[in-house]
Amino acid sequence: MSEKSVEQLRAEIAASRERLAGTIDELTTRAAPKALMQRQGEAAKQRFAAATTTPQGDLRTERLAAVAAAVAVLLVVRCMLRRRGH
Structure with missing residues (x-):
């Protein structure tokens, strides 16, 4: 079994950080209120269209x-009810 060099380990760590940063960015975008509202609006439109x-x-x-x-x-x-109230 060959051992990895320090440079290989650093490169792997850097690549892992890049993947993690990309994942965090994607999750942040998906969880943004504007994005959530847009997805909910689209889903409501689809449900309405399917029902009608x-x-x-x-x-x-x-x-x-x-x-x-x-x-x-x-x-x-x-x-x-309004007329009764007045």
């Missing part, structure tokens, strides 16, 4: 109508 369109890209009108009806009911209830 078929795999062929056609609108799922029954789901959109159900959401619109739910929002309308909530708005009516909110208006009724």
Whole structure:
């Protein structure tokens, strides 16, 4: 078994430091609030698209109508509660 020279060990340590620095930079970038918000926004868009369109890209009108009806009911209830409060 051959022993490594001091210069080889130094080179290996320097290479390890470079890899570690790159990994830390990547993790820092991924964990940045702006990056997290962007990924969450993209995921929300994908979930919305999946819920409102078929795999062929056609609108799922029954789901959109159900959401619109739910929002309308909530708005009516909110208006009724405000009127009672005044």
